[in-house]
Amino acid sequence: MISDLGVNDIGTYSFKRANVDLDREEISRPSLSYWQDAWLRIRSNKRTLASLCVVVFMVLVAAFGPSLWHFEFDSQDLNQTSKAPWSSRAMTVIEPYTPWVDRPAVSGWSDTGGPTNFEVVGFPSIEFVRLTWTPVQGATRYTVYRTIVDPEDGPFGLPLGTLIGESENAYEDRIDLEQDRYWYSVEATFADGSTASTTLPVEVSAATTLAGAIESQWVDSDSDLQPGDTLKTPWHPLGTDYLGRDMLARLMKGAQISLFIGIVAPLLFILLGVVYGSFAGFLGGKVDSLLMRFADFVVALPFLLFMILFKLVFGIGAGESGILPMLVALVLLSWPAAARLVRGQILQIREEGYIDASRLLGTKTPRLILRHMIPNTMGVILVTFTFAVPSTIFTEAFLSFIGMGVEPPIPSWGSMCNDGRKTMETTPHELIFPAIFISITVLAFNILGDGLRDALDARMRSTE
Amino acid sequence: MLWYTIRRLLQGLITVWFIATATFWAMHQVPGDPFVGEKAVSPEVEANLKARWGLDKPPLEQYWIFLTNMVQGDFGISFAQESRSVNDIILERFPVSAILGILAIVFAGLGGVLYGALTALYRNQWPDVIIILLVIIGISVPSFVFASVGQLVLVVINQLIGFTVLPVAGWGDISHMLVPALVLGLGTMAFLTRLMRSSMLEIVTADFIRTARSKGVPAAQVFSRHQLRNAVLPVITVLGPSVASITTGGFVVENIFGIPGLGQSFVLAVQQSDYGVIMGTTVFYGAFLVLMVIIVDLLYAWIDPRVRLE
Numbered sequence: 070m071i072s073d074l075g076v077n078d079i080g081t082y083s084f085k086r087a088n089v090d091l092d093r094e095e096i097s098r099p100s101l102s103y104w105q106d107a108w109l110r111i112r113s114n115k116r117t118l119a120s121l122c123v124v125v126f127m128v129l130v131a132a133f134g135p136s137l138w139h140f141e142f143d144s145q146d147l148n149q150t151s152k153a154p155w156s157s158r159a160m161t162v163i164e165p166y167t168p169w170v171d172r173p174a175v176s177g178w179s180d181t182g183g184p185t186n187f188e189v190v191g192f193p194s195i196e197f198v199r200l201t202w203t204p205v206q207g208a209t210r211y212t213v214y215r216t217i218v219d220p221e222d223g224p225f226g227l228p229l230g231t232l233i234g235e236s237e238n239a240y241e242d243r244i245d246l247e248q249d250r251y252w253y254s255v256e257a258t259f260a261d262g263s264t265a266s267t268t269l270p271v272e273v274s275a276a277t278t279l280a281g282a283i284e285s286q287w288v289d290s291d292s293d294l295q296p297g298d299t300l301k302t303p304w305h306p307l308g309t310d311y312l313g314r315d316m317l318a319r320l321m322k323g324a325q326i327s328l329f330i331g332i333v334a335p336l337l338f339i340l341l342g343v344v345y346g347s348f349a350g351f352l353g354g355k356v357d358s359l360l361m362r363f364a365d366f367v368v369a370l371p372f373l374l375f376m377i378l379f380k381l382v383f384g385i386g387a388g389e390s391g392i393l394p395m396l397v398a399l400v401l402l403s404w405p406a407a408a409r410l411v412r413g414q415i416l417q418i419r420e421e422g423y424i425d426a427s428r429l430l431g432t433k434t435p436r437l438i439l440r441h442m443i444p445n446t447m448g449v450i451l452v453t454f455t456f457a458v459p460s461t462i463f464t465e466a467f468l469s470f471i472g473m474g475v476e477p478p479i480p481s482w483g484s485m486c487n488d489g490r491k492t493m494e495t496t497p498h499e500l501i502f503p504a505i506f507i508s509i510t511v512l513a514f515n516i517l518g519d520g521l522r523d524a525l526d527a528r529m530r531s532t533e
Numbered sequence: 534m535l536w537y538t539i540r541r542l543l544q545g546l547i548t549v550w551f552i553a554t555a556t557f558w559a560m561h562q563v564p565g566d567p568f569v570g571e572k573a574v575s576p577e578v579e580a581n582l583k584a585r586w587g588l589d590k591p592p593l594e595q596y597w598i599f600l601t602n603m604v605q606g607d608f609g610i611s612f613a614q615e616s617r618s619v620n621d622i623i624l625e626r627f628p629v630s631a632i633l634g635i636l637a638i639v640f641a642g643l644g645g646v647l648y649g650a651l652t653a654l655y656r657n658q659w660p661d662v663i664i665i666l667l668v669i670i671g672i673s674v675p676s677f678v679f680a681s682v683g684q685l686v687l688v689v690i691n692q693l694i695g696f697t698v699l700p701v702a703g704w705g706d707i708s709h710m711l712v713p714a715l716v717l718g719l720g721t722m723a724f725l726t727r728l729m730r731s732s733m734l735e736i737v738t739a740d741f742i743r744t745a746r747s748k749g750v751p752a753a754q755v756f757s758r759h760q761l762r763n764a765v766l767p768v769i770t771v772l773g774p775s776v777a778s779i780t781t782g783g784f785v786v787e788n789i790f791g792i793p794g795l796g797q798s799f800v801l802a803v804q805q806s807d808y809g810v811i812m813g814t815t816v817f818y819g820a821f822l823v824l825m826v827i828i829v830d831l832l833y834a835w836i837d838p839r840v841r842l843e
Contacts, residue, residue: 303685366551369823373781376555376813377803382809386565463675470677471800483675490681490789494688504678512673 080333103448110524117520123513131328133319140305142322143478146313148277148285151496154308154316156259157248159289161276166196173238178206184255185263186410190239191246194276195246199251199519201239205265208257209233213240216252220268248275308498310488316499319480320506326481327510330392330465334399335457339450341400342407347438350415361412364405374466377473391476395468399461407453414446455518459511466507482507537834545823550600552819557599560812561592599812613805619813622773622798627717627817629704630783630794637779638713638772646768648722649729650761656734664726671723676782679716680789687712702791714791717782721775725768732764739763766837773829777822 101109111117134143179185184202191199200213210233216226229242240255251273256266279296282288287302294300309315349360379398380391418424418441427441466483468474475481482503489499583589587598602609608619648668652661687701700707736742737760745755782798791797795814802810 184584264546293625366548369548369819369826370552370555370775371780371815371818371822373784374799374818375555375559377799378559378811378815381803381806382559382562459673466675467677467781467785470675471788473800473803483677486677486681490677493681497685500681504674507675507677508670508673511675512669515669515672 095339103444107448107521107524111520114520114523116516117524120516120520122515123509124517125511127324127510128328130321131324135318135325138315138318138321140303140315140318142314142318142480144314146285146309148281148381149302149305149309149313151311151492151499152305152309152313153496153498154306156308157275158302158304159275159299160282160301160302161192161274162279162282162294162296163192163194163196165278165280167237169197169199169241173201173237175204175238177203179203181205181207181259181265183267184211184257185267187253187255187267187269189269189271192274192276193271194274194389195248196243196276196278198242198246198251198253198271198273199239200242200255200269202255202267204236204238205257205259206235207237207259209260210258211237212242212256212258213242214254214256215244216254218252219250219270220254225256225268226252246273249273282404307502309343309494310485310499311492316458316502318487320482320502323480323482323503324487324506324510326390326392326475326479327462327465327483327507330395330399331458331462331510334396334403334461335454336398337460338400338403339407339454339457342404342409343411343443343446343450345404346408346411346413347415347442350412350419351438351442355459361409364408365414367402368405370402372402372466376468380468380473389476390479391474392479395465395474399464403457403461407450407457410449410453411446414449416440418442418445452518452522452525455514455521459514459518462507462511462514534834538831541827541830548823549816549820552823553600553603553816554596556812556815556819557596561595562765563808569577571791583672603816605682608817609633611754611802611807611809613802613807619810619817622810623795623817626793626795626798628781629792630780630787630796633710633714633787633792633794634779634783636643636710637718637721637782638775639718640715641718641725641775641779642768642772644718645723645725645729646761646765648726649733649768650764652726652730653733653737654756665730668723671719672727676716676720677785677789679719680713680786683712683716684789693779702789704792709790709792713786713792717779717786720782721779725771725775729764729768732767733760733772736760736764764835769829769833769836773826776825776829780818780822 108418111121162496172220173190179202184205187200187202189198190201193199204211212231213229214220214225214227215229218226220226227244229244230240232240242253250266251271253271254266254268256264258264277285277287279288279292279294282294282300283290283292288294288300305315305317307320309318310316345360345364349357349364352360376395376398379401380394383394383397424437424441427437432440462482465481466486469483470487471483472484472487474483477484485503486500486507489497489501489503493500580589587595590598599609606620608623611617611619611622614622621779648664652664655661684701687699691699691701699712742755742759745759746752750759780796783794784800786792787794788800795818796812799814801807802814
């Protein structure tokens, strides 16, 4: 039938509009846009939602925490160093220190079995511990020891001092005392070299003078506390560090630094990568391969070594935080990954049917890029961004940990870990808290990234 | 295969040249010179020293000397450790880092493949759940925290037992290496486990697995011959980047455990502004990483012919 028709037989009359049943064409369900679909997927994934909440919480803590919390991140309190959150806050008010002049007189002698009546004079506090004993007949010298574990028959611990003379009967210890239980031993040495000793456990209390308390701002200057009263030192919910700075204040300030670098640096280098990559992908040909070869070179640079090199290159003057040089170095070294990704996407999208269709309809190139290409790569870019944040936080922490990152006194989670590591055996909280902050934040961003990838990138949707 | 090898090696050479160039010009921008901060030297002495180290020549000539020396395998001299060549330092330090790194890679690779296979085998049962939990910890806890905690655990164990089972720090025999290498490999191990798991799960649905099953191949053989072997392929591709991340981790682990490796000497060199060592080590590490990536690429091309044809 058709073969009977010549070309000339075809006219407008040949194209009659068919009957279209419009009702049947109607889409009965609302059509979901890409982002609506993504949001639905995120909402139905509990893990992603939870991690999103953690991320938002951390950002809020970083944004408002330091200004709401009444401790400054750099205000030191040297009377409150390395306090664990669970250590006692009670402190006894004592008289200002005066030298021990009225030492007890010798009122008798012990036999050669060792010093007797070994006891504490006055109130044993971190200011001083005063000890007295009945001297031993025939002793040539006395050595006083201190330890924090019961010595029993073992070593007496730290030798505090040696007193020469038979009638020495008192010793005052003011060496680095802390609120703890100590075992003091006094050992008498005789002319023939033999020794005899006595040990005494002493509970040393935290104490301060009123003037000291006022200076540390634990009480008001018009306080009517008397010696012997107790006061409560300020509450540090997460303890203090080795300079007596509030850990919570430092962690929140550290959150500001870590999150700022962790979010701004990826934003910048992904932006650079998007511009670079879409240029390369769109221009194609020789320019493309030249641009991408350069990106390959930058990838090959040993990342950490160059981060450190750049820190040297930019140089950090006195009083500078070192954040800006780190940002610049991160951007300079990290953009190629995003550039490669975007270029690949653009190359792929360029061949898509809807691009051809749009071109046929007469869309100009800029609009083509802005309306079709970039929105279609947004999902992948967003996922890349979410994964770049935790790895950047890691890098920052890592650099600060080896002392090549943010300059003190500005805290960063990494440098706090490094500070805490030095005292981890005695005060582990100084290491544990910053480590927890890093881990939780990195974990939250990683899970969020997984969830976003499942929601936004159909091809990468995980099989779990 | 030969052509592919030659091409990759040539690309690698150009990359190393780029790294050397970038390092040289970056170092050239560093403010000050090695004489800043030293006790005052007379102008004559300074001029002599500069002449000795070639610092009086114009930058382009210095660059040329630097490049030709590199080509001859001369990485320069240390400014801080008098009369030691960087080659000396690298020769002394690198084997230590290399042993530590290889051990870490072995731990990470074996652990990753083993745990990944286990999770896939016991999918959604308790071994899977526990390992996934450990993987999450491994990915989100920084290596320096692992190292610190590892050291603390060693201290406690040694105290409990009463003698030194494994030393807490230092370098010497295998007992010094185990814990640092394990700590160094943990992050990579977690990453490889995750990769291995998804790769295993993907392959389970492949046609050739179904074919093997329908042929009546025993389940154990399907698992070991068909599933495991094919699932390991993607793991090999990321071994190259893993070398880089383990090298990076080495910086911290070496410093914490007091291991005299190249990472420790680099950090020290930066603190002492020892430009010679910084430059030499950077180029050396860069070249080493490039070589590693090429080796992994060749390995992969040898295993999977499709790569060669690209």
